[in-house]
Amino acid sequence: MIWWSKENIFLPPKYLQDLKSADESSLSFLKNISDAFSLNYSVGNLYDGSLMIDVIRKKMNPQLPYLTPILADEADFAISQEIGVCEDWKVRNAADVIGRIMHRMTSRILVAPEVCRNAHYLETSLSFMNSVMVTGLLAIMPPLGPFRGLFTRLLAFFHKRKLEATIRIVQPVVESRLREIDAHPQANHPDAIQWAIELAGNDPLEREPRRITLNTLQNVWAGSAGPAVSVTQMLYQVLMMPEYLEPLAQEAHQAIQRFGWTDKAMNHMPLIDSFIRECNRMYPLGSITAARTVMDDSFTFHDGLTFPKGTRFAFSIAAIQRDERFVENPDTFDGFRFVSKDGDGPKKHAQSASTVSTTNLVFGYGKHACPGRFYAIRKTKIIFCKLALNYTFKWTKVPKVRPKEFPVEGQFAPNLSQEISFKSL
Numbered sequence: 001m002i003w004w005s006k007e008n009i010f011l012p013p014k015y016l017q018d019l020k021s022a023d024e025s026s027l028s029f030l031k032n033i034s035d036a037f038s039l040n041y042s043v044g045n046l047y048d049g050s051l052m053i054d055v056i057r058k059k060m061n062p063q064l065p066y067l068t069p070i071l072a073d074e075a076d077f078a079i080s081q082e083i084g085v086c087e088d089w090k091v092r093n094a095a096d097v098i099g100r101i102m103h104r105m106t107s108r109i110l111v112a113p114e115v116c117r118n119a120h121y122l123e124t125s126l127s128f129m130n131s132v133m134v135t136g137l138l139a140i141m142p143p144l145g146p147f148r149g150l151f152t153r154l155l156a157f158f159h160k161r162k163l164e165a166t167i168r169i170v171q172p173v174v175e176s177r178l179r180e181i182d183a184h185p186q187a188n189h190p191d192a193i194q195w196a197i198e199l200a201g202n203d204p205l206e207r208e209p210r211r212i213t214l215n216t217l218q219n220v221w222a223g224s225a226g227p228a229v230s231v232t233q234m235l236y237q238v239l240m241m242p243e244y245l246e247p248l249a250q251e252a253h254q255a256i257q258r259f260g261w262t263d264k265a266m267n268h269m270p271l272i273d274s275f276i277r278e279c280n281r282m283y284p285l286g287s288i289t290a291a292r293t294v295m296d297d298s299f300t301f302h303d304g305l306t307f308p309k310g311t312r313f314a315f316s317i318a319a320i321q322r323d324e325r326f327v328e329n330p331d332t333f334d335g336f337r338f339v340s341k342d343g344d345g346p347k348k349h350a351q352s353a354s355t356v357s358t359t360n361l362v363f364g365y366g367k368h369a370c371p372g373r374f375y376a377i378r379k380t381k382i383i384f385c386k387l388a389l390n391y392t393f394k395w396t397k398v399p400k401v402r403p404k405e406f407p408v409e410g411q412f413a414p415n416l417s418q419e420i421s422f423k424s425l
Contacts, residue, residue, distance in 0.1 A: 066190070069261050
């Protein structure tokens with residue numbers, strides 16, 4: 001099957017188990033994604049390195065409990081800028097406003113506080129991120145055969161202009177941090193620029209300011225779209241099924257009242273966790289997951305199936321997450337499907353939204369399951385809770401059916417034209 005102009009073999013779920021033992025050097029997710037979006041034309045061999053992933057896995061994830069209050073504070077600022085106090089109904093394009101709030105919040109940790117509230121950075125980086133998808137889509141449309149590479153290289157100039165404009169804003173911050181850390185090794189900032197410098201060590205390539213900047217911006221791109229889709233789909237769902245809003249808001253209120261905007265509060269939201277997971281099951285970001293490219297001379301699966309070097313393969317999310325063999329009543333939305341009815345607090349989590357399994361594939365599977373999924377779920381919870389606790393919202397124009405998604409090459413954006421009206425509580 002063709003996906004982003006590349007031939008991919010789609011495998012049944014029995015082969016997912018093989019991804020758990022395969023290293024990135026054998027089966028590469030980054031190579032697959034870089035080829036799909038033709039990223040090598042704009043960032044070179046950046047995706048051959050591991051710094052982008054290591055910043056998330058080794059540095060950010062262990063600090064998430066301490067970052068939660070910072071994220072909550074940034075969410076307050078972002079919402080105040082994008083929605084504000086609404087004494088009367090204020091109309092907003094749902095996908096756009098949530099995308100902007102999420103991007104601001106993501107940039108607070110994955111870039112730096114010096115730039116995340118900079119209006120020029122916000123507009124420039126959003127333009128850069130949008131151009132990734134646009135450039136990738138335009139590159140695959142004409143039937144150019146062997147000339148596609150040349151066309152894509154020319155087309156990449158459009159994207160690189162957006163990228164370079166964003167680099168000019170972020171790279172001076174990276175250079176300033178490098179000088180600061182060289183002069184004061186004890187300097188510490190809780191953000192991805194600091195962590196990238198620490199991980200780069202004395203490696204002259206990874207310590208190069210432009211490369212750190214590119215790694216930073218690629219992580220922002222990867223970390224913004226997915227959770228923004230989740231929050232938008234959650235808003236659509238509670239408006240379609242308003243009986244869910246009260247118990248979700250009540251749970252959020254009780255957790256925040258008891259623990260404040262802390263990591264502990266996030267872990268005491270089993271209903272919201274389940275609701276996120278069910279929205280992701282029914283309305284995932286894409287139809288394809290766990291995409292890999294064979295990097296060794298060959299790769300042999302547990303039953304003897306062998307693929308040669310360069311083979312691209314993936315799995316279908318919908319075919320698995322809506323299969324009645326794996327999910328009871330798979331076509332019925334059950335927001336509390338993943339909540340255990342016994343216990344209290346965290347014990348009520350039967351299956352959390354960030355837990356990867358053979359039936360929860362929105363974050364991939366195996367050793368290269370999305371390392372940023374814990375960050376993504378925290379941001380999703382915080383934004384949804386802030387909106388549920390501080391606003392009442394409604395359809396600006398009530399749709400007859402749930403707003404249809406916008407499909408692009410197996411990716412599903414939430415309806416991009418749907419408007420929601422907000423009013424402060």
